[in-house]
Amino acid sequence: MSKQRDWVNNAIALIKADYQRSADTHLIKLELAEFNHIDIYLKDESTHPTGSLKHRLARSLFLYALCNGHIHEQTTIVEASSGSTAISEAYFARLLGLKFISVMAKCTSPEKIALIKRYGGQCHLVESTDMIYEHSERLAKQLNGYYMDQFTYAERATDWRGNNNIAKSIFDQMSLESHSIPNYIVVSAGTGGTSATIGRYIRYHQLTTQLVVTDPEHSVFYDYFKSADKTLCSTKAGRIEGIGRPRVEPSFIASLIDRMIKVADMQSVNMMLWLETILGYKVGPSTGTNMVGVLQLAREMQAKNQQGAIVTLLCDRGDRYLDSYYCPEWVKLNITETP
Template sequence: MDAGNLSQWADDAVRRVWAEHRVTPLRTVERVSPDGVTVLLKDESLLPTGSLKYRHLGAMYCQAIARGRIAAGTPVVVGTGGAVAVAGAYFARLLELPFTAVVPAKTASGVLERIEGFGGRWQVGELPPVAIQEEATELAARVGGYFLDHFTDADTAMSAAGPTVAEEVFKEVTPDWIVVGVGTGATSAAIGRHLRQHGLPTRLAVVDPENSAYFPAWVTGAADYGTGMPSRIPGIGRPRVEPGFQPDLIDLVIPVPDAAAVAAMGWLHRVAGVNAGPATGANLWGARYLAARLAEERGSGTVVTVNGDNGDAYRHTHLDADWVRARGLDPAPFEAEIAEWDRR
């Protein structure tokens, strides 16, 4: 393919990615907040792959194409067994590119099926999960492909992309707080930058599950903090601080017990009719905490959070009571607390 055709392919590819963009709705979550305070949910689960990671991967593909790293026929490789792999497969199919996800051994079957459903392939990593990224990098080099590094590249890609979650939210409302989870750190960093650049009064909170490094790193200021333990809440929490995490842009980090995230996810399914995953449960738990704080401080306010993951992939895991108990999680005390929300 000559230079002219290469340029034409790149232009067409970027247009095809951005033609896929759609604005997701803000919905009110009833029965979760005290009188006078509104909790709104930005429903990213309605994106084509059912996840907020769809935005990240679209931006990352465009960035890699613009830099000449991905061209027609370039094999694309990722190292993850989560929503990033699903979104990566989606965009690879859109652009007619070969796609492989190197996944941990315990990756949920639902995730693997969705990768395959979008035309991608997967292989189980031979190294421990902590080395999945390294293994994926080596595979990309062997096949002459490109390693899509969502931990390093998502933040820079999102900062150049648009419209972002923040831009869409603030076209509709200027909340007192916006609450998100943190995995790569790209979403919270993009929102934090938007708030600072536009001089907005909204404050940014992130929720952090058990075993994650972000809350202790934020409290202590230790950028190299590590726990050595994986998160049990897919999509958020990391055993180490990733490059995209920007603590200076964050006003508050809220630690959320894993069982509380599971309980809140269950409430969203049963009561609110929201098809959400456990990361969204953690978001709701944090949003409720801030709603109660606003009610106590001044009696009114608005909190926005994000439904970042469709719940379908968790029907045999976090939505299954036997699976939850087998992991040593007891949502019952938190379910009782949530039941009190309805009575207030």
């Protein structure tokens, strides 16, 4: 066996061992007096080693690239990311002893940039989000590296049939609950990888659960879901970090989604602040976006005298956003009541 193949085998073993050391994320049941017969759960993805849902994606992307022969011992990894995916990819790059560069917009929170650097990654900042793709591709070519391209490969890097993905984890953890098959699973989309994994899993296992995706202002996913127009683009920058996109990403598979809910950015922020009072700790703004959709669905169910369960994701903790979404002055300057 070649030295290169030995290195790849060892790299895969390191990632598997890292996974083995990490317990599954918790499923938290919210006690909300407003809903007597509707159970609401948060899948707390902030408990991953790198603190967010994107830890799963980064692990899958590295394994996918390794098994497809794209990453070798001296490969520089380049990614287009607003923060959380880059943090997780920097972690795995360091685990494998690889150089990592994240291409992101200058408006990314300083806390996320600091976390990337903590794991040994470098940050290549560009003026706007729509520039990250071209710069990432060009940088990878210049360095003879590998552009991870989460926005293309997120929907195919994870085994949606099982293999310890997030969908299997949710349904396994729900198995002893009063309503073991939730009426809805609510997620937001950045790449579309998580919604694709969950949507495919639901269909493969012939479950009745509906997949609902929430979308923030200035993102085109909601309009694409309604129109099927892949050419849609937004000229305005999204203000809820990590979710929503100014273009239709290749990994966003609308046919797997049962319903989408558009959420105003200020609603996301207010819900994020409200959740802190319920949980006792801060969560990120995308979790607020998710919960706006959850409560809308719960009230619809209640109006129809329906019982059941709704599951959503706690995507990351709020300590990454102390200088932004948790700063009233920043919110006043950057988030408005209307689009």
